[in-house]
Each structure stands twice: as C-alpha cells, then as structure tokens.
Amino acid sequence: MKYVDEFRRGDIARGMAAHIRTLVQPGRQYRLMEFCGGHTHAIARYGLTGLLPENIRLIHGPGCPVCVLPIGRVDSAIELALRPDVILCSYGDTLRVPASNKMSLYQARAKGADVRMVYSTKDALQIARDNPHKQVVFFAIGFETTTPPTALALLQARQEKLANFSVFCNHVLTPPAMRHLLAAGDAVELDGFIGPSHVSTVIGSAPYAAVATEFAKPVVIAGFEPLDVLQAVAMLVEQINAGRTEVETQFSRAVTLQGNDKARERVAQTMTLRDSFEWRGLGQVPHSALAIHPDFAEFDAELRFTLPYRHVADHKACECAAILRGQKxxxxxxxxxxxCTPDNPLGSCMVSSEGACAAHYHYGRFVQGATA
Structure with missing residues (x-):
C-alpha cells in the first residue's frame, strides 16, 4: 500500500470484520484496551465498533498525554506564565486544559500572560533567541513520541548557550502506565492491548514484553488507520484463542524491535527517569516519567523557578479519571x-484532540446511528 486512502477502504474493512466474526468464540468476551487516543479517534471516526461482533469490547485507555497531565502541573505552568519576565511556549492542546479556579493558559493569556502556541521545539528556541531579556520556558508534554524533539532542543540550547531558555518537563512513559493499570486493585478487566504506534517507532516493541510476560496480556502494536486497527483486533483475538501472550507488531512498516537508536540516545543524554509521577486517573505511577538530566540542570525550569509540585483534585462532576482507567x-x-463540551470543557478528556470525550462528542452520534 502506498497511499493513506488504501488503509481506509470500506470494502476491505467489511471483509476484515467478517473474518474477525469467524475468529471469535461464542460465549467468550474479548476486552481490548486501545491505549492510545489516536486509536480511540480512529475507532470513533470510522465506526469500527459497529463492524465488530458484540463480544469484542474496545475500552479507552490513558493514552492521551494532555488528558493524563494532572491539574497541579497545569497550575505550575500557569504560575510560570503569569510571571512578568516569562514567555511560556506550549503545544496547542495544553492551552485549553482547565486547571484550578477554572483557569487555563488561554485565560492566563487574557490576563496579560505571554503564552505562545508553538508547533515545534524549534519555535520555542527561536523565541528565546528573539527575546534575550525574557525567560522562555517550553512546557514539554507528551509520551515517548515527543521526547526526542525536547532532547534536541536541550542540546541546541547548550550549544548556543541560550541562558534564557528552559524546559518544564512533563514527558510520561507508556509501558509503566500499562503495568500500573494491570496491577491496580480496582483495575478494569482486560484481555489484551492495542499498543501505540508512534510511541513504538521511538522505543520499539521490546519494552512491552513485561506486560505480556508478567501479566499474561497480549499486546499488538497497531497503526492509526481503520484497517490497521481491525487487523490488530484480529491478531489479538487469535492470540487470546490460542492462549498466547506475546508482543506482536501490526505496524511493521514503521516499528522495529529496538526502535530508533539515535532518538533514544539523545533522550538518555538529556533526561532521566523520575522515581514517581502523578497521572490524572492513575495517581502516582512509579518510574513513569522523565525529568531533565542533572547534566542539563541549567535548562531545568523546575529548578530555575523552584516549582514544588502540589496535588489538586479534579472537578467533582468530571469522570475523566474513570474514563482514563477504562472503567467508564x-x-x-x-x-x-x-x-462539558469542546467549547466549555470541564476536564482534559474533552480538550485534547486525542481525548476520549472529544472523540465521542465529535463522532458519537454518527457511530450510534450506524450501529442502530
């Protein structure tokens, strides 16, 4: 296949769904968690649940970095942005995440904070060069996919001796969150994972081995197109039927066993593993996030501005935490x-382009109508 449209062909999708119906065993439930929000949106957008047998249940996971960012971290970013000497740079979705007192980075900007949306770390570096009398902070979030650009920004800042540039690091890691979900006392029952593809292009498929061996849950790393997801479902059903618990790669056109060696080396050079990090919905998850490496401490915004972390409870009416755990x-x-709507979000799951609530809001009526 050469073009994206070939991964979206309805006739092939219906044929794959028919094949899956021949694979499932009557009376058996298949509870599969799509960990990544990109899969959640593909499933909702293309109505894949309506094509699958009723005994296959697709469960949303915590695979949206904006969604799992706890309110306390957003509060810290807002606190930084409101400083008169700071320009805060961030990717777009984070600007709308509700924090304490109904404040967001967008609202902080309305109050006079210098908050700028950037499309890459290159943009943040250029803003630092153009504003030598301001402290420019890059609000870094994301799973392993976005860690290499942050690492390169740190290396570039050191090379150029950009003393007014720093990073507020909030990068989180996928495999520890999977293991934490399975180990939790109130964990939702799962039979397998549809693993994230973009993350796995960086880290490879090897890091998921513990999920398959320690918890006996198969993992199939899948691309984000509808045919990718359907093929991954078929591969998981085949593993479950055979009693196998292995890590397999459907997205073999981009994912290897070891991932991208150069990207991983740059991340290891500039960042270090935190002992623990709070995830919205999951609580404190050991060894699940990255901090700036001590060798790059001069570019660590948490040290430069003394940002102690404070836990903040979610909005009482918002079920985002339970949705991220797959319980609702x-x-x-x-x-x-x-x-709670995209124009007036109460929780981060409605804000992000990868959030489950946003997916259901935008595509839910279509899916429900297609399956009625």
Whole structure:
C-alpha cells in the first residue's frame, strides 16, 4: 500500500470484520484496551465498533498525554506564565486544559500572560533567541513520541548557550502506565492491548514484553488507520484463542524491535527517569516519567523557578479519571455533551484532540446511528 486512502477502504474493512466474526468464540468476551487516543479517534471516526461482533469490547485507555497531565502541573505552568519576565511556549492542546479556579493558559493569556502556541521545539528556541531579556520556558508534554524533539532542543540550547531558555518537563512513559493499570486493585478487566504506534517507532516493541510476560496480556502494536486497527483486533483475538501472550507488531512498516537508536540516545543524554509521577486517573505511577538530566540542570525550569509540585483534585462532576482507567465511557458522565463540551470543557478528556470525550462528542452520534 502506498497511499493513506488504501488503509481506509470500506470494502476491505467489511471483509476484515467478517473474518474477525469467524475468529471469535461464542460465549467468550474479548476486552481490548486501545491505549492510545489516536486509536480511540480512529475507532470513533470510522465506526469500527459497529463492524465488530458484540463480544469484542474496545475500552479507552490513558493514552492521551494532555488528558493524563494532572491539574497541579497545569497550575505550575500557569504560575510560570503569569510571571512578568516569562514567555511560556506550549503545544496547542495544553492551552485549553482547565486547571484550578477554572483557569487555563488561554485565560492566563487574557490576563496579560505571554503564552505562545508553538508547533515545534524549534519555535520555542527561536523565541528565546528573539527575546534575550525574557525567560522562555517550553512546557514539554507528551509520551515517548515527543521526547526526542525536547532532547534536541536541550542540546541546541547548550550549544548556543541560550541562558534564557528552559524546559518544564512533563514527558510520561507508556509501558509503566500499562503495568500500573494491570496491577491496580480496582483495575478494569482486560484481555489484551492495542499498543501505540508512534510511541513504538521511538522505543520499539521490546519494552512491552513485561506486560505480556508478567501479566499474561497480549499486546499488538497497531497503526492509526481503520484497517490497521481491525487487523490488530484480529491478531489479538487469535492470540487470546490460542492462549498466547506475546508482543506482536501490526505496524511493521514503521516499528522495529529496538526502535530508533539515535532518538533514544539523545533522550538518555538529556533526561532521566523520575522515581514517581502523578497521572490524572492513575495517581502516582512509579518510574513513569522523565525529568531533565542533572547534566542539563541549567535548562531545568523546575529548578530555575523552584516549582514544588502540589496535588489538586479534579472537578467533582468530571469522570475523566474513570474514563482514563477504562472503567467508564464518556456517555457515563452526567455532564458529557451538556455542561462539558469542546467549547466549555470541564476536564482534559474533552480538550485534547486525542481525548476520549472529544472523540465521542465529535463522532458519537454518527457511530450510534450506524450501529442502530
């Protein structure tokens, strides 16, 4: 296949769904978590649940970095942005995440904070060069996919001796969150994972081995197109039927066993593993996030501005935490689509382009109509 449209052909999708129906065993439930929000949106957008047998249940996971960022971290970013000597740079989705007192980075900007949306770390570096009398802080978030650009920014800042540039590091890691979900006392029952593809182009498929061996759950790393997801479902069903618990790669056109060696080396050079990090919905997850390496401490915004972390409880009416754990669906939230909408989000799951609530809001009516 050469073009993206070939991964979206309806006739092939219907044929794959028919094949999956021949694979499932009557009376058996297949509970599969799509860890990444990109899969959640593909499933909702293309109505894949309506093509699958009723005994295959696709469960949303915590695979949206904006969604899992706790309110306390957003509060710290807002605190930085409100300083008169700071320009805060961030990717777009984080600007709208609700924090304490109904404040967001967008609202902080309305109050006079210098908050700038950037498309890459290159943009943040250029802003630092153009504003030598300001402290420019890059609000770094994301899974392993976005860690290499942050690492390169740190290396470039050191090379140029950009003393007014620093990084507020909030990068989180996928495999530890998977293991934490399975080990939790109130964990949702799962039979397998649809693993994230973009993350795995960086880290490879090897880091998921512990999920398969320690918890006996198969993992299939899948691309984000509808045919990718359907093929991954078929591969998981085949593993479950055979009693196998292995890590397999559907997205073999981009994912290898070891991942991108150069990217991983740059990340290891500039960042270090935190002992623990709070995830929205999961609580404190050991060894699940990165901090700036001590060798690059001069570019660590948490040290430069002394940012102690404070836990902040989520909005009482928001079910984002339970949705991220796979225990509830967006429609189970009483404020979903009524009080909480993309224009007026109460929780981060409605904000992000990868959030489960945003996916259900934008595509839910279509999916429900298609499956009725």
């Amino acid at each position: 669906q967006p429609q189970d939230c009483k404020v979903f689509g009524i009080v």
